[in-house]
Amino acid sequence: MFILVLLIIVVAILICIAYKLYNYALNPNSSKKGIFNSNNKNELRKEDLWINDFNDKSSVYINTFDNLRLHAYEIKENKSNKWAITVHGYTTNAEYMSSIAYKYYTLGYNVIMPDLRGHGKSEGHYIGMGWHDRLDIIKWIEYILNEDKNAQILLHGISMGAATVMMVSGEELPKNVKVIIEDCGYTGAKEQLAYKLKNMFKLPSFPLLNICNIIAKIKAKYFISEASAINQIKKSNTPTLFIHGDKDKFVPFYMLNELYDACNAYKDKLIINNAGHAKCEKVDSDLYWEKVIKFIAKFMK
Template sequence: MEEKMILIIPILLLVVLILLIFAGNYFYNFSINPHTTKDKIFDNSKNKGTEVVKKDETSGEDKSEEEWIINTSNYQSIYIKSFDGLKLHGYQILNNEYSYKWAIVVHGYTGEALRMGSRAKAFYEMGYNIIIPDLRAHGKSEGNYIGMGWHDRKDIIEWIQYITNKDENSKILLYGISMGASTVMMTSGEELPSNVKAIIEDCGYTSAWDEFSYQLKNMFKLPKFPIMHASSIITKMRSGYFLKEASSIKQVSKSKTPILFIHGEEDKFVPFFMLDKVYNAAKCEKEILIVKEAGHCKAHKVNPELYWNTIKKFINKYIN
């Protein structure tokens, strides 16, 4: 009997390990691999009891917003190299050659720069030059994995450097929605040049770990242990970071840059309860805007006057 147990235990452990590797790879491909994510995450209707997640709800964007950038803005496509050698694309829209005000406008999860048209236009009309990056593995940028804001934070620093190289007197605003919001929050914890004056995040998550744990329960009715742990290890092996590393909470706690935190009260994709956690973690100058009846990144449509007036008042304190 003891001999049989000695044989059975390693076999069981091996089976468990194989299952965890399979599960970790499955959920990595479901959420981080850009070649497989887009189709899977937006149609989970085959999973009983779950809601279908629409693409615009994850990225916070609308395809109709491309028009202003393509047809009116007189944009220029620009490129930078990332810290790990990727060719990253962005749209540059110059307000006028004398403007020193710049806004880096960052899209959401599985979105792209072109879908930030109305938001970019709003900052343009405030007198800002605009940079709209395609985050790594999105739009026209290279990349084999979604950075969830963590490696993207280093890419945003490169875009900041691009601006300061053009204009050493520039005053820079960082603005992001959804994953882009978490990207600018994660950027806030780095040593930034004094040119960066203010940050606005709209519906960002506390961490990639928290967001995927929430979706694992919401979409699949599964607990985070041990699937999240396996997925995080696979993400480290295939993309170079653990999911807990991609933490907005840890980064905003180090921020020296003023931050405006925005969230829709009816957000079901990045749950509303995450707002208090990132806001309370920040020790910098900060403000908060909660928009009632607004879903994920829909505050600017539900109450545009409140949304943009709050933003204008906030940034005018730091950029004028």
């Protein structure tokens, strides 16, 4: 009897810890802040703030498969069939992709800058870790094609946004989607959370992540283990450029080669020396854009 009571207590404690893990990792309203934002205003460049000062952007909306209303900024100034969808990372928002959107705009692209579900001005009570977000990005692709049936579309994501666009790549996509740029994406949500449990909290992934997986299915309607960028990229036919900073301590650098090796589509990779997480474009903007522009020129005509 004592052993049974002890077992019940241990299970209850584990469930409580796993629920706290779910709340910390997947609840967009928890107390964590935008972990990729710079605290030093002196590090901000004019392009990092461009979208805030750009008056000719429009707020546009889509409805998702589960009846959420999602927001994006649309910049449609260029007489062009080229479109870029810029996808932000974990706990940030569309504005975080300002410098990326600015560059594509100067290159003659129309731009869609979504707020992912649970972020920015979009509805949602959980963070999708790229899984449900992949279906939302497909909705944004459909939105573009309703405006421009001849659109040539590229996807450019950073961090969770990079994982998202890789997860998109495993779906059946219209031929209008020409190229993907993924910058410091993780192999999968399960692997990423396991890494952070060990790295940040010195906790084992088993059994906490297994219990959290079930809680996520109940509350967010997906298993964390489903959100696998590496499984999706294996099915991809879309040319993909993989980018990572060699000093990334948030999404570990070793994930770059795991993803690159798993991809069977046309591919290339770029390593930015001395760049931490989501800092590649800031650390060496010239090299970053030289590589990106050369890569996409093969497919965006």
